[in-house]
Amino acid sequence: MSGDVAVVVVGAGPAGLSAARELRRLGVGSVLVADREAAAGGVPRHSAHTGYGLRDRHRVMTGPSYARALTGAARAAGAQVRPGTTVTGLAGGPDGSRLVTLTSAAGIETVRAAAVLLATGCRERPRAARLVPGDRPAGVMTTGELQQRVYLGGERLAGRALVIGAEHVSFSAALTLEHAGADVVALVTEHERQQSYAAFRLGAAIRWRIPVWTSCAVTRITGRGRLQGVEVTDGRTGAVRFVPCETAVFTGDWIPDHELARRAGLALDPGTRGPAVDTALATSVPGVFAAGNLVHAAETADIAALSGRHAARQIATFLTGGVLGRDRVPVLAEPPLRWISPNLIGSAAPPLGRFVLRSREFRRGARLEAWQDGRLLARSRPVRLIPERTAQLDAGWLDQVEQAGGPVRVVTGSRSGH
Amino acid sequence: MTRSCPEPPPAGPELAAADVAIIGAGVVGTAIARTLARYALDIVLVDAAPDVGTGTSKANTAILHTGFDAAPGSLESRLLSRGSVLLRSYAAAAGIPVERTGALLVAWTPEQLAALPGIEAKARANGYQAIRPVRADELYSSEPALGPGAVGALEIPDESIICPWTTPLAFATEAVAAGVRLLLSAQVNGVCSADGGHELVTARGLVRARWVVNAAGLGSDAIDAMFGGGGFTITPRRGELIVFDKLARPLLRSVLLPVPTARTKGVLVAPTVYGNLLLGPTAQDVPDRADVATTEAGLRSLLAAGRRILPGLAAEEVTATYAGLRAATEHADYQVYADGGRRYACAGGIRSTGLSASLGIAEHVAGLLGEAGLPLPPRPGYPAAPPAMPYIGEAGPRPYQDAGLIAADPAYGEIVCHCERVSRGEIRDALASPVPPADPGGLARRTRAGNGRCQGFYCAAAVSRLLAGGPGPAAGVSAETPGAAEVRPR
Incomplete structure (x- = not known):
């Protein structure tokens, strides 16, 4: 001691x-x-x-x-x-x-x-945790590794690069790659569209004309010693193509x-x-x-x-x-919501007076609803849900929660028509 | 008797003629090198790769087998029994991580249950008597996380897990200390044999030796053919494996083996000495001897098997996936022989038990060479004690846990790789070691740096910088430097 x-x-x-x-x-x-x-x-x-x-x-x-x-x-x-x-x-x-x-x-x-x-x-989950098959060459990394190599280590990365993901951090990785001298071929996302702010996306697209390949997944890594390229499969058509690149950055998936x-x-x-x-x-x-x-x-x-x-x-x-508080009521996020944080109701309002959530799916004009034991506690204004992007639910309804009651379920209500 | 001189040798450093050249610095080749180094012989150990232990030796299930399930009466059975005993005591002396977890060979169907007495009888025929049947209730009390449906098992209490990386490194370190010359990045492309001995045509120049030992693993059939053998052909059998996060380790106490088929030992779940869980291998014959790619089908089948065997795995993160190739041949047994006329010995077709049997194979090969006419004069001062290897297992204290060590050298308290808790001191030591790493993978095999769950998110950049800084000129050399891979004793 x-x-x-x-x-x-x-x-x-x-x-x-x-x-x-x-x-x-x-x-x-x-x-x-x-x-x-x-x-x-x-x-x-x-x-x-x-x-x-x-x-x-x-x-x-x-x-x-x-x-x-x-x-x-x-x-x-x-x-x-x-x-x-x-x-x-x-x-x-x-x-x-x-x-x-x-x-x-x-x-x-x-x-x-x-x-x-x-x-x-x-x-970020690395390539192995995402179970992407193929060879295990150098040149495959996460954004965290990329940024440390480039900004802390001053490394240059010549050649073509592919970014896996199309959320905020993916565009950040693309910027880092361009800064390091790489030529970013594309951003690849399994989602049907990218998930970053429009302005950021526009900035990246206009300055470097980086395409975003949506509904596509990297299904194989190729290269012995050094990365030679990756196989990209189009989820809509099943078409497979080989994309030559020297660097592949797996972004997001936190x-x-x-x-x-x-x-x-x-x-x-x-x-x-x-x-x-x-x-x-x-x-x-x-x-x-x-x-x-x-x-x-x-x-x-x-x-x-x-x-x-x-x-x-x-x-x-x-x-x-x-x-x-000891007897804390759980807050559960129901599909297509992936999670909600905080996930228990304690003795204070949550940070900034709101819960943060993630959705698995794109939803436009969805209303988030909080229910306890069949009782509707709150319904949000229509919100837009985007995978990997934050969504919030104001916690103004906490005083209506029955301390002795069951868990609060947060669900995505029916489309509001907006 | 001149044979196959395929091309004029490329320009390169010419080495003095050795008594013995060993082709292949995997776990078998390095074991043979350290065993022959006990005699007053001039030995050169040659490998195509820039490091020792890079082929089958680095990518396997990391189990120290007892040999209980080998074919009774086979050479493999004999060398495996002998080798596993030798390696157990060698590992204890050298600081190679080994844990005697024991294994449970689990039956999931009535047919498999009916096969257990035969497996038990086979173990006893192999001289292994500690095997015993285990009822399902005892099985579940011993392994509560086991999936439902197991009907019985055999317990093999001496099956152990081992560090497959430290083992060939320890052998190579011992060999180099005894004067063995290590010639890496030197693929053998041909051989010229004459009465005086052999000339190996390598990527690093000619290597002359009076005797040659073939321990070339996946290339052992090609080398054997160069020496006029040709009695076997390697068909690489690829095994894919999945490494689960350390947080999954409490799910399992012992190795869980399946009931084997004629073709493969099947998919097992095993703890690793690094504190992870390992799931695999698959078994797929592949034409390409360098194809260690994982496949979607392979990984998917492993995950499905894992969910049945240990359902808790489904909620755990995967840390790494990899594949290795076993040197399967058309023969059931090892292909080991020596020919005094050709001054040649072969230790080939070592399919999937090479790690456990390595010291048994080495002892056997040394004996065969002696019988074939290789003089084996004792080397003064030998046998010597095994080298003290850096301990990279989880069963004993690691440097970051050793307050006295950190007080003496603060670099051991400076953690660089957070997932695996590898200190800057350990990385520095590895770079300055007698058999230094050639690349990040080599450093990982010596220290675990970069092998953890983040796969480099936090540390890869820093580790690369340490690797690039490299060892001082007096401390060691990198295989990238011309002439550097030949490591001499210090």
């Missing part, structure tokens, strides 16, 4: 750093932020494009400047930010405390914390980095695959909270930051003896 702290934050990305700063601002005595990467800042460190900070810092900046700003703010507020430090253990300690094992070049130490915030973020949560015995939500959290972002283990893209993979960095800030306020309440 090498010391006591009030809160250990695991992960120095937007959620963790924003939480640390807010905890200090709320007067929490000692806040330690551990991050296993060599520098604090999280994914924005290697996302050189702009668009960061809009909703939390009310200005627009590049990923690296955003990462620096958040790190600086957490440190200025008095949080101890320790990069190069892996949390290798999380267990229950005496008197409801948590024992956190930290491993770094400085050694192995265990600190006792009154509360722990997990903000370990998310990553999964929370939930290893620590799972190993610590936290209940997981089967939809988000992150720890199950209530509206106060409390997990199934008292004193352990989770925020950011660990509980909603993947929202934009500013939403993750605001989620961290929300968790900080709940942790501050918890530390002063505030009671966080």
Whole structure:
């Protein structure tokens, strides 16, 4: 045992750093932020494009400047930010405390914390996890690897590149590839259309004329040693064609980095695959909270930051003896919705007063409805549902939830005709 | 007696004539090299690839078999029994990860149940007596995550899991320390044989040797033909495998084997020494000896089998998929012989038990060479202790868990590959090792760096930079450097 702290934050990305700063601002005595990467800042460190900070810092900046700003703010507020430090253990300690094992070049130490915030973020599923068959050549990677190679490592990538996915991050990968000198052949998506903002799409299409191949899947990787090309199958016609390329980037298909949560015995939500959290972002283990893209993979960095800030306020309440609800009503997303976050109703409104969701399918003019035991609690205005794109449901109906009742089911109501 | 001199040798460094050239630095070739290195012989170990252990040796089911189900009376049975005993003790001494998980050979149908007594009798005929029948209720209490429908099993308590990468590396490291010259990226394209010995025409120049040992795995039939053999033909049998996330590891305690068919041992589920679960292999004959591609049909059939055997797998993430080729021949048994007249020995057709039998095969080949007339004078100071290999298993402490080690060298606390918890210190050590990696795959086989669930999302860029920085000139060399693959003892 090498010391006591009030809160250990695991992960120095937007959620963790924003939480640390807010905890200090709320007067929490000692806040330690551990991050296993060599520098604090999280994914924005290697996302050189702009668009960061809009909703939390009310200005627009590049990923690296955003990462620096958040790190600086957490440190200025008095949080101890320790990069190069892996949390290798999380267990229950005496008197409801948590024992956190930290491993770094400085050694192995265990600190006792009154509360722990997990903000370990998310990553993209790599090619293997997507079960794309074929050879295993070099040149096949995720956006995360691509950005680190290009923006942190200064690598150049000559030749043709194919991007798998057509959501925001896919266009970001295309920008990174162009920046690195590659010629982006196309974006390939199994969906019937792309899923990014129109302006971003237009920008990419006009500046580089990158086509988006919809309803298509990469069905084979070819190349011994180095990638030679991929086989693309058109889901509508079954037609198969070989697309020569030297780089293939698998984008999106996010999964929370939930290893620590799972190993610590936290209940997981089967939809988000992150720890199950209530509206106060409390997990199934008292004193352990989770925020950011660990509980909603993947929202934009500013939403993750605001989620961290929300968790900080709940942790501050918890530390002063505030009671966080025990009998929490589950919130279930029903198909075509894939998941909803938070997924339990606790003692607070959710971050930004709303739930975030994902849909498997495109829906236009759909109304989201919340039901409990056959009772309609709320019906949203018509919304547009797009796979891999965020959708929200305002939480104004929480006071109508029967605490002793069954789970709240969130469903997609009938088309409104809009 | 000059045979097949197909083309003039390309320009390249000429090596001094060796007593023995071993073709193939897989687990069998490296085992033969370290076994022959106990004698005062000048040995050169040649491989087409830029690293040791890159063929069948690197892509298999990573099981240390007892040989309980081999054909009784076969050479394979004998060398497997002997080899697995030798490898068990060698692994313990060298720090090769091994876990004695035991295996359960599970019957799912009345027909399979009826086949169990025959398998048990075969094990006993192979000299393996610890095998015992297990009733379904005991089976489920031992493996509660097993899918429904199992009707009985055999327990083989000594079946173990092993690190297939550290094993040939340990053999090669020991061989190099004893003075064996390692010549990599040196495909053997032809041979000229005369009374004085053989000249191997390789991609890196001529290699002269008085004796040649063929341990060329998938190429062993082609090499055998060059030496006037030709008694067997390799038909590569491809096996696809799926590696599941470490978080799936608690689903299983022991190796789950199916009831084998004449053609294949079937699809098994096994823990790995790295803490994952492995599902496979498929068995498909392929014409191409380098075709280690996975297929949609293969992966789909494995997932279907996995869901039946261990339904919990369906909810777990896949970390990696890969395929390996076993050197199947038209014969049921290994093709191992020595011919004193030709000064040649062959260890070919080692289908799928080469890892477990490697030290048994090596001992047998050394004996055959001695009988065939190769003088085997003892080397002073040998046999020596096995080398101490970096431990990359999960059963013992890893460097990141060792506070004393980190205090002595902080690089072991600096984790670079987060999924596999590989420290910068371990990567540095691998790059400076006597048999250094040639590429990211080679580094992964030595440290596990990059093998985890993120498949490089977090660490691939950093690992590449460490690899590019490479070892210092005194510490080792990269196979990309001309003349560099020949690693001499330090």
